[in-house]
Each structure stands twice: as structure tokens, then as C-alpha cells.
Amino acid sequence: xxxxxxxxxxxxxxxxxxxxxxxxxxxxxxxxxxxxxxxxxxxxxxxxxxxxxxxxxxxxxxxxxxxxxxxxxxxxxxxxxxxxxxxxxxxxxxxxxxxxxxxxxxxxxxxxxxxxxxxxxxxxxxxxxxxxxxxxxxxxxxxxxxxxxxxxxxxxxxxxxxxxxxxxxxxxxxxxxxxxxxxxxxxxxxxxxxxxxxxxxxxxxxxxxxxxxxxxxxxxxxxxxxxxxxxxxxxxxxxxxxxxxxxxxxxxxxxxxxxxxxxx
Amino acid sequence: xxxxxxxxxxxxxxxxxxxxxxxxxxxxxxxxxxxxxxxxxxxxxxxxxxxxxxxxxxxxxxxxxxxxxxxxxxxxxxxxxxxxxxxxxxxxxxxxxxxxxxxxxxxxxxxxxxxxxxxxxxxxxxxxxxxxxxxxxxxxxxxxxxxxxxxxxxxxxxxxxxxxxxxxxxxxxxxxxxxxxxxxxxxxxxxxxxxxxxxxxxxxxxxxxxxxxxxxxxxxxxxxxxxxxxxxxxxxxxxxxxxxxxxxxxxxxxxxxxxxxxxxxxxxxxxxxxxxxxxxxxxxxxxxxxxxxxxxxxxxxxxxxxxxx
Numbered sequence: 001x002x003x004x005x006x007x008x009x010x011x012x013x014x015x016x017x018x019x020x021x022x023x024x025x026x027x028x029x030x031x032x033x034x035x036x037x038x039x040x041x042x043x044x045x046x047x048x049x050x051x052x053x054x055x056x057x058x059x060x061x062x063x064x065x066x067x068x069x070x071x072x073x074x075x076x077x078x079x080x081x082x083x084x085x086x087x088x089x090x091x092x093x094x095x096x097x098x099x100x101x102x103x104x105x106x107x108x109x110x111x112x113x114x115x116x117x118x119x120x121x122x123x124x125x126x127x128x129x130x131x132x133x134x135x136x137x138x139x140x141x142x143x144x145x146x147x148x149x150x151x152x153x154x155x156x157x158x159x160x161x162x163x164x165x166x167x168x169x170x171x172x173x174x175x176x177x178x179x180x181x182x183x184x185x186x187x188x189x190x191x192x193x194x195x196x197x198x199x200x201x202x203x204x205x206x207x208x209x210x211x212x213x214x215x216x217x218x219x220x221x222x223x224x225x226x227x228x229x230x231x232x233x234x235x236x237x238x239x240x241x242x243x244x245x246x247x248x249x250x251x252x253x254x255x256x257x258x259x260x261x262x263x264x
Numbered sequence: 265x266x267x268x269x270x271x272x273x274x275x276x277x278x279x280x281x282x283x284x285x286x287x288x289x290x291x292x293x294x295x296x297x298x299x300x301x302x303x304x305x306x307x308x309x310x311x312x313x314x315x316x317x318x319x320x321x322x323x324x325x326x327x328x329x330x331x332x333x334x335x336x337x338x339x340x341x342x343x344x345x346x347x348x349x350x351x352x353x354x355x356x357x358x359x360x361x362x363x364x365x366x367x368x369x370x371x372x373x374x375x376x377x378x379x380x381x382x383x384x385x386x387x388x389x390x391x392x393x394x395x396x397x398x399x400x401x402x403x404x405x406x407x408x409x410x411x412x413x414x415x416x417x418x419x420x421x422x423x424x425x426x427x428x429x430x431x432x433x434x435x436x437x438x439x440x441x442x443x444x445x446x447x448x449x450x451x452x453x454x455x456x457x458x459x460x461x462x463x464x465x466x467x468x469x470x471x472x473x474x475x476x477x478x479x480x481x482x483x484x485x486x487x488x489x490x491x492x493x494x495x496x497x498x499x500x501x502x503x504x505x506x507x508x509x510x511x512x513x514x515x516x517x518x519x520x521x522x523x524x525x526x527x528x529x530x531x532x533x534x535x536x537x538x539x540x541x542x543x544x545x546x547x548x549x550x551x552x553x554x555x556x557x558x559x560x561x562x563x564x565x566x567x568x569x570x571x572x573x
Binding site for chain 2: 014015017018021022024025026027028029031032035085086088089091092093095096097098104105106107108109110111112113114115116117118119121122123124125126141142144145148149152153177202206208209212213223226227230231234238239242245246249250252253
């Protein structure tokens with residue numbers, strides 16, 4: 001039943017179709033790489049002459065550097081804080097026999113279900129009242145809320161495949177629950193915790209809509225700057241940033257392994 | 265890879281907590297209450313984040329939407345149904361979401377099939393081609409499409425060089441651009457659930473059908489397709505619902521000419537500070553999304569659609 005190996009005309013046609021769709025998926029990601037090394041001020045592909053001027057433009061711009069720093073600080077803080085909160089929640093969902101758990105789990109998945117534009121408007125509304133617009137803390141809180149469902153889903157997948165009686169044995173031998181979890185359970189679900197951390201980091205680094213509403217001034221994220229730049233006037237510096245982001249993405253995909261993805 | 269939901273999975277793990285008839289001594293009951301309390305406490309920080317930053321704001325937006333100049337008013341809602349710009353925007357949004365969903369089934373099915381029915385390097389390569397864009401920033405991809413689709417962009421240039429068209433096509437800053445860019449973002453959301461469902465279809469069943477004399481297409485239609493259907497369903501719901509509220513790519517590639525519901529919300533907030541209008545539009549969108557989730561939940565548990573197995 002190997003589709004691609006036998007050489008019937010219909011199968012060759014099918015393989016060509018698949019290749020075409022894959023090209024549609026991959027070309028837009030890869031095309032930014034040669035573009036970022038172009039010499040030209042205006043968008044052109046393929047570039048006529050090559051240079052590193054857009055990378056220079058990025059690294060020598062105070063605004064771009066500051067936005068990059070903000071994004072990374074927020075992403076790291078989001079990961080560090082959402083991980084314990086999410087692990088605790090996943091542990092409770094996995095172990096509790098309370099009937100209300102399914103409802104509570106659905107509540108925790110709400111940030112994935114509610115359209116992001118509405119979440120952004122809501123968070124903006126709250127922050128405007130408590131004076132947290134354009135603050136780092138505000139960004140971090142919002143991103144934790146957005147990252148939690150992904151963290152919980154990833155950790156839950158690990159816990160489901162873990163035999164909880166092992167932790168009970170450790171507790172019956174005198175460890176308290178927290179120590180038993182740290183010593184017995186956590187090391188065994190480490191792969192799912194690592195992917196949870198990756199999801200949290202990416203969710204925050206990538207997040208644009210909420211940042212568009214609530215970040216600003218010296219605490220503007222790189223995504224907000226990129227969005228504004230793309231909407232107003234396309235600056236080839238974006239190509240350089242995009243290439244670096246694609247490189248980071250590739251690295252992450254390799255770390256997470258080919259099975260690591262947000263949904264499946 | 266447990267198929268059962270949390271609630272179902274639990275009794276087998278901790279039978280002593282489940283059967284209250286056998287353990288009714290006060291000590292056990294106290295232990296049980298302590299256990300429940302611990303679990304609720306562990307859940308509290310996460311619940312608090314969602315309550316303060318999501319539920320509370322939604323409630324507030326709800327209040328705003330029914331706040332007229334003098335007290336209670338449904339004007340913000342009636343406007344959606346009477347004023348053409350609101351009505352049209354909802355229409356366009358549904359239309360584009362539907363087009364993208366159908367296209368993502370048509371394009372997603374062949375690649376999921378190819379990835380599931382091959383093995384080794386080819387299968388990994390196909391999946392890499394899906395996961396790489398999936399993990400790449402939506403901004404990066406929108407930028408790439410702007411470059412590819414613009415008047416003198418790569419796509420137009422190639423088509424002119426090949427002699428297929430004589431003057432550049434309007435591919436961006438309109439509905440075409442919105443669909444091309446949005447589809448690119450949504451396709452992995454279709455392929456990944458579809459792939460994981462197809463991967464679980466046992467080859468034996470297809471061979472059995474084969475050996476009983478069925479033609480390949482008959483086997484595909486009567487054996488493979490029905491078993492892949494839940495994957496198509498999960499993928500379609502995911503794509504359609506995300507499309508309904510999608511903002512970044514449609515805003516950048518639609519260029520203000522193809523206005524979607526999300527842009528209506530954003531403009532009402534940022535440009536006009538019209539919280540009432542923005543809230544009403546957003547909450548109608550939310551109602552549509554939840555109606556879909558509620559209906560789907562009757563067929564597939566919503567946790568499965570969202571990727572919680």
C-alpha cells in the first residue's frame with residue numbers, strides 16, 4: 001500500500017499534487033531567507049545583489065533592540081511562571097475524583113476557545129482601569145493566561161501515561177506529597193514538561209493581538225513593532241528579523257522532535 | 265494514548281475514593297475531604313488567572329454592550345442586524361471562514377493521507393513541511409505573502425514570464441489575499457488532527473477489503489474514508505472557529521478592504537473607543553463560536569477537538 005513507491009500514473013499524479021501543496025506550505029517560510037540578504041531597498045525576489053545591511057539595520061536600531069529585549073523577558077517570565085501553575089492544575093485534573101473537574105478543565109481551556117481579539121479587548125478594558133497598560137507585568141500576566149491551556153494539555157498527556165501508583169508507593173514510604181512528586185513523578189514526565197515549556201515560550205514570543213492592544217512605549221513587543229511596520233510601510237529589516245525567527249523555529253522543532261506540535 | 269476522558273479514567277486509578285458505600289468511617293471521609301481540598305487548591309492559581317483576565321473582562325464587556333446613553337439599551341445589538349456594515353461584515357467573515365475550511369479539507373486531506381500512508385524519511389519530510397510553517401510566526405508568513413503576492417511580486421512575475429497572464433493580477437489587499445494567507449495559517453490545524461486519526465487506521469482492514477475483491481477506490485471510499493471522518497470533523501471545526509476570529513493575517517493581507525468581525529472589534533476599540541459597539545460585536549462572535557462548540561460536543565467531546573486526549 002505504499003503510495004509513493006509504485007509508479008502508476010495516478011500515483012505519480014498524486015505525488016505531484018502533494019509536492020505542490022507542500023511547496024505552498026514551505027515556500028513562504030523559506031523565501032524570507034534570501035530576501036533578508038538582499039541589497040535592495042524595495043522588495044524584490046530573487047535579490048540582484050547581496051548584503052547584510054538589514055541585519056545591521058536591526059542590530060543598530062535602539063527601538064528594534066528594545067522591542068526584542070521586551071519580548072524575550074516577557075517570554076522567559078511567562079514560561080517560568082506558567083509552568084508550575086500549569087503543572088499543578090494538570091496534576092489536580094489528572095488525580096481528582098471531583099465531578100466538577102470536567103467543567104473546571106473546560107474553564108481552563110477557555111483561553112484557547114474564546115477568539116483572541118475578544119480576549120485582547122477584555123484585557124485592555126481591565127488594564128485600563130487598574131493602570132497596567134504598557135507595563136511588563138501586565139504583558140506577562142496576559143501571556144500566562146494564554147499559555148496555560150497549552151501547558152496543561154502537554155503535562156496532562158504525560159501524566160496520563162504515568163502510573164500514579166509509583167508516587168503513592170513513595171508516599172507510603174514516608175515522603176510527603178510534594179517531595180514524592182518532585183522525586184518520582186516529575187522526572188518521569190520530563191519530556192512533556194519540556195514541550196510544555198516550549199509551548200509557553202513560543203505562545204508568548206509569538207503573541208501579537210493582545211500585545212497590540214496593551215503593550216506600548218518602551219515596553220512594546222517585537223510582534224507589535226513588526227505588525228505596525230508591516231501595516232504602514234514594508235521595511236526589509238522585517239526580512240532579517242523573519243529569517244532569525246525561522247532559524248529559532250527550526251531549532252525548536254528539532255528540540256521538540258517531529259512529534260511535538262500544539263494540537264495533535 | 266488513553267481514549268477515555270479524565271472523568272472516566274479516574275475510577276480505575278483510585279477505587280478507594282470512589283466507592284463511598286464501603287468506606288464511610290469518619291477518618292476516611294476526613295481524608296477524602298482533605299484530598300479534594302488539596303486538588304482544588306492546586307487548581308486555584310490557574311483558575312484565578314482565567315477568572316480575572318478572561319471571565320471578569322467578558323462580564324464587563326457584556327455590561328458595556330447593554331449600556332445605552334441613559335441606562336439599559338439593546339441598541340448595540342439591534343445595530344448589528346439593521347446596519348449594513350455590521351451585517352455585511354458578519355457575512356464576509358462567515359463566507360471567508362467557510363471557503364478556507366473547505367479548501368483546507370481539499371488540500372489537507374492529500375498531505376495527511378500521504379504522510380500517514382508512507383513511512384520513514386518521506387513521512388517525516390512531509391510532516392516537517394507542515395510543522396515548520398505551523399511553528400513560524402504568523403507575522404513572518406504574512407510578510408512573505410505580501411512580498412509574493414504584490415503587484416510586481418514573484419507570483420505575478422512568474423505568471424507573466426510564463427505567458428499565462430499579460431497584466432499583473434490583484435492578489436493582495438483584497439479577499440483573494442485574505443484567503444491565500446489565512447489558508448496557509450489554517451492548513452496545519454487540519455493536517456495534524458487528520459494525520460493522527462489516519463495513522464491509527466489499521467492497514468489490516470484495508471488489506472482485508474482488498475483480499476475480498478474490493479477495488480482500491482471502493483476500499484478507500486467504504487473503509488478508509490468513514491474511519492478518517494472524525495479527523496476531518498475535528499480539523500474543520502478547529503479551522504472554522506479560528507477563522508471566525510482571526511485578525512492578524514486578514515488585517516495585513518486584506519488591507520482594510522476585506523473587513524472581518526475581528527477588525528470591527530479592533531477598530532471600535534482603538535479608533536472610536538466605542539466600547540458598547542465593540543463588546544456587542546465581540547459577544548455575538550463569541551456566541552457563534554460557543555454555539556458551534558456546543559453542537560460539536562454532542563458528536564465529539566470538545567476536549568478531543570482541542571487536543572486533550
